[in-house]
Amino acid sequence: MNPVFSVTDLNRYVGEVLSANPVLSAVRVCGEISGCKQYPSGHIYFTLKDKESQVSCVAFRGNASHFSFHPDNGMSVVISARASLYDRDGRFQLIVYDMEKDGIGDLFIAFEQLKARLEFEGLFDSSHKKMIPELPNRIGVITSPKGAVIQDILHVLSRRFPNFDLLIYPTAVQGLTASSEMQKGIEWFNRSSNADVIIIARGGGSMEDLWCFNDEALARTIYKSAIPVISAVGHETDFTICDFVSDLRAPTPSAAAELVMPLKSECLSRLHVQQDRLTRALLHSVSIRRNHLLALSGSRALVSPMRRIEAQNQRLDMLTVRIIHSQNRTFDRSSRRLEQCIAGLDALSPLKVLSRGYSLTIDPVSGTSISSITQVTSGQSLQIQLSDGLVDCTAEKTHARRSL
Amino acid sequence: MKQPELPSNLSFEDAMKELESIVAKLDSGEGTLDESITLFQRGVELSKLCSKRLEDIEKRVRILTDDSNGNKKETDFLPTDESNTEK
Numbered sequence: 001m002n003p004v005f006s007v008t009d010l011n012r013y014v015g016e017v018l019s020a021n022p023v024l025s026a027v028r029v030c031g032e033i034s035g036c037k038q039y040p041s042g043h044i045y046f047t048l049k050d051k052e053s054q055v056s057c058v059a060f061r062g063n064a065s066h067f068s069f070h071p072d073n074g075m076s077v078v079i080s081a082r083a084s085l086y087d088r089d090g091r092f093q094l095i096v097y098d099m100e101k102d103g104i105g106d107l108f109i110a111f112e113q114l115k116a117r118l119e120f121e122g123l124f125d126s127s128h129k130k131m132i133p134e135l136p137n138r139i140g141v142i143t144s145p146k147g148a149v150i151q152d153i154l155h156v157l158s159r160r161f162p163n164f165d166l167l168i169y170p171t172a173v174q175g176l177t178a179s180s181e182m183q184k185g186i187e188w189f190n191r192s193s194n195a196d197v198i199i200i201a202r203g204g205g206s207m208e209d210l211w212c213f214n215d216e217a218l219a220r221t222i223y224k225s226a227i228p229v230i231s232a233v234g235h236e237t238d239f240t241i242c243d244f245v246s247d248l249r250a251p252t253p254s255a256a257a258e259l260v261m262p263l264k265s266e267c268l269s270r271l272h273v274q275q276d277r278l279t280r281a282l283l284h285s286v287s288i289r290r291n292h293l294l295a296l297s298g299s300r301a302l303v304s305p306m307r308r309i310e311a312q313n314q315r316l317d318m319l320t321v322r323i324i325h326s327q328n329r330t331f332d333r334s335s336r337r338l339e340q341c342i343a344g345l346d347a348l349s350p351l352k353v354l355s356r357g358y359s360l361t362i363d364p365v366s367g368t369s370i371s372s373i374t375q376v377t378s379g380q381s382l383q384i385q386l387s388d389g390l391v392d393c394t395a396e397k398t399h400a401r402r403s404l
Numbered sequence: 405m406k407q408p409e410l411p412s413n414l415s416f417e418d419a420m421k422e423l424e425s426i427v428a429k430l431d432s433g434e435g436t437l438d439e440s441i442t443l444f445q446r447g448v449e450l451s452k453l454c455s456k457r458l459e460d461i462e463k464r465v466r467i468l469t470d471d472s473n474g475n476k477k478e479t480d481f482l483p484t485d486e487s488n489t490e491k
Contacts, residue, residue: 134417137461145467145481154465163463168481170467188468188476264458267416271454274423278447281430285440288433316437 008087015085018092024083029055029094030102032208033075038064044071048079048094051107051211057081059096067099074206076102107207111214114241118216123223124244130228132248132260133196135267138165139260140195140227142185145170149203149253156257161264167195172212173202179215186221186229197260198225200242201232201253213240222246232256286316355387364392373398410449416457423450 005013018024031048038044042061047054057079059067071077078101081094118124139157143149145168157164169188171181182200189195200222202210212218213233219241222229231246232253243249250256293312361370364383370376376395384391410419426447430440467481 133415135415135457135461161461163459163461165462166465167478168465168467170469192476267454267458270420271423271451271458274420274427274447275451277427278423278430278444278451281427282440282444285430285433285437289437 007090011085011087011090014090015087018083018085021083026080026082027094028078028080030076030078031055032107032206033071033077034073034206036071036073044096046071046073048077049208051208056086056091056093057096058093059099063097069099069101071099076108078102107211111241114214114216114219115244118219118241118245123219128223130247132228132230134262136196136260138167138195140167140169140185140189140198141201142169142171142182142189142198143201143253144173147203149173149201152254153199153201153257156254157261160258161261163264164261174205174209174212178212179218182212183215183218183221186218186225186227190226193227195227197228197230199230199232199250199253199256199260200246201256202234203253204235204238210234210238210240213242215241218242219245230256230260289316360385373400410453414453416454419450419453419457423447423454426450 029048031050031054033046034049034054036044036046042064044059044064046057046059048057049055059071077099079094079096080098081096084093084095085091086093122128141150141153143153150168154166157166169185171185172178173182186198186200189198200213202213210233213231222231222242222245228247230248230250231240231242232250232255233240233242234252236251248259250259362368362383362385363370363375364381370382376382376398378395378397380395382393382395384393426443429435430443430447435443465481466478468476469479471477
């Protein structure tokens with residue numbers, strides 16, 4: 001029969017086993033510091049961790065005072081320590097007697113290696129980056145539905161473009177399942193074609209928290225996505241593999257919302273400027289022709305221009321009707337301006353010319369207009385057309401105009 | 405002078421670019437009155453389409469959930485109250 005230990009005896013025994021082990025009595029361990037606390041006694045307690053595991057550490061004052069730097073959370077370090085068991089709690093811990101900074105931690109090495117490999121394969125090529133649509137009808141967002149990130153995105157979008165359409169694919173954004181959940185999200189959006197652009201978003205965190213965004217399978221899924229992907233992970237200074245492989249990297253989730261939707265007010269004013277210019281340009285075009293007609297009507301070459309002028313006027317009227325028909329209500333104002341302009345054309349009417357004191361002389365026999373004294377003989381009947389009627393008269397004598 | 409119909413999938417940006425080029429052409433004052441009118445009419449169509457693109461987006465925020473068959477279904481996303489918000 002095996003002996004029965006008391007808990008105290010067991011812990012003491014395990015402690016002895018640990019300190020007797022030659023490897024564990026002088027071991028060097030690399031990892032990242034978290035939960036670092038210095039007590040008034042001068043002892044420093046912290047947790048050393050890597051991607052998957054963590055271990056409790058304590059540095060007693062005598063050793064801690066000799067460290068070349070002050071340990072702090074997030075630092076990657078290599079410690080020299082011996083393993084021990086804290087009897088009271090039965091907790092395995094490392095007694096640290098020296099500590100050095102680890103310039104390149106394991107995670108960082110893994111990150112650099114994966115980055116280099118994918119870059120070599122061409123996953124980050126700018127030629128493969130897809131255009132982000134200027135005005136997405138629907139935005140897909142892969143993120144945690146809890147937390148500030150989705151609220152920030154919604155807030156920014158409401159400000160930029162009040163009638164936006166957004167669909168959330170909820171996932172974990174840290175931890176073991178996060179990468180594969182996000183991967184499924186991208187695949188789902190592609191399969192269902194339920195978004196014009198996908199934002200994959202998470203707030204700030206430690207390198208471990210953001211580690212799921214450095215997943216190779218997720219990177220390849222983003223690369224294959226037919227829908228453009230915007231990566232918005234952590235803060236401006238955080239870079240993940242997702243950022244490199246995405247079609248666009250936004251420094252923060254709020255920035256992604258800024259990038260994905262234009263300012264509606266700007267779109268509208270841009271459109272209004274063009275609508276206004278369009279109408280002006282047409283009015284201008286009509287007025288050029290009006291001036292042209294005006295010039296022609298004043299010339300002596302057009303003594304019997306009535307029919308042509310009438311025809312042109314009719315044609316303008318007809319075109320005006322077409323223009324007005326082609327306009328919707330937003331163009332009412334422009335239409336009115338156009339009509340006013342066309343009304344100006346009325347000034348060209350031959351009747352208007354006559355009302356200004358001009359008259360037209362017609363041979364009542366042939367009905368043709370008379371433009372030269374050579375068409376007139378003494379005693380010939382003539383008809384003079386004024387703005388309000390006709391005068392029948394007889395020619396007495398013709399006088400050639402003296403040249404100047 | 406029948407204009408080709410605007411493609412149904414013409415984007416806001418593409419319609420805007422064509423509208424801008426039509427305005428520039430019309431501004432130059434070249435071409436006959438008929439041509440100007442035709443350009444103007446196309447411009448009106450394009451500007452209507454731009455405005456439609458901006459207004460046709462439905463305002464909604466939805467979230468996917470799994471139904472009993474494990475299929476995704478959309479439901480309205482109600483903004484969580486602050487107490488639910490993890491930072």
